[in-house]
Amino acid sequence: MYNYGECEICATPLEVKSIQQDFWIKGKLVVIENVPAGVCPRCGEKVVNAEVGEHIAEILKDRKLIDQAPTISVPLIKYEFEFGHV
Numbered sequence: 001m002y003n004y005g006e007c008e009i010c011a012t013p014l015e016v017k018s019i020q021q022d023f024w025i026k027g028k029l030v031v032i033e034n035v036p037a038g039v040c041p042r043c044g045e046k047v048v049n050a051e052v053g054e055h056i057a058e059i060l061k062d063r064k065l066i067d068q069a070p071t072i073s074v075p076l077i078k079y080e081f082e083f084g085h086v
């Protein structure tokens with residue numbers, strides 16, 4: 001099993017987990033599930049190793065794969081509060 005070492009932010013040993021990562025590709029939200037990563041149980045920092053990072057880059061370059069992937073709908077909320085109103 002890959003050892004992710006310690007969290008760069010708070011030095012807590014990272015736990016091996018499967019995570020979801022989301023990316024915006026040309027205006028389209030793409031979610032990759034089941035990504036192996038080191039997750040900090042204390043501050044939530046997530047780290048993927050170089051090999052996983054390369055695989056993700058390959059997936060995101062594959063237009064056909066993205067076009068054929070199942071889609072989900074996500075809530076879309078417009079932020080309507082005015083800044084500076086007290």
Ligand SMILES: [Zn+2]
Nearest residue numbers: 007010040043
């Ligand atoms: Zn941390």
